[in-house]
Amino acid sequence: MERLKELKSKYQSVLDLIKQRDVVLSHLHVQDTKLFMQGAAPSLDTKNEVWNQIKAIDPHYEDLTADIKVDTSLPPLSIWAARLTPRTSCAVPQSAICCTMSLASRGAKGDFWA
DSSP, X not given: OHHHHHHHHHXXXXXXXXXXXXXXXXXXXXXTTEEEEEEEESSHHHHHHHHHHHHHHOTTOTTEEEEEEEXXXXXXXXXXXXXXXXXXXXXXXXHHHHHHHHHHHHHHHTSSOO
């Protein structure tokens, strides 16, 4: 657990960039004493940004294994986050918010908007 904290701290700027650029991480753990991250970026440019940040921290990244693929079908997560954020300035019943969130999550999976 200590090794994970140490490596996450070292690569914190990469993790911040991943969050900002809507990269979806499926794995983030220590494997064979290295930080292992696996995920998908919404574009090749985003994937390259992540790799450039990794190399800026450690050009040889000997303590990191990163498998970042490009998946252009990923919608930017920020769009879904905006749709799922309850608005406190309007009087909407909680049941309507839950229904909206449910519909939006179905759209994220691609079966609602078809």
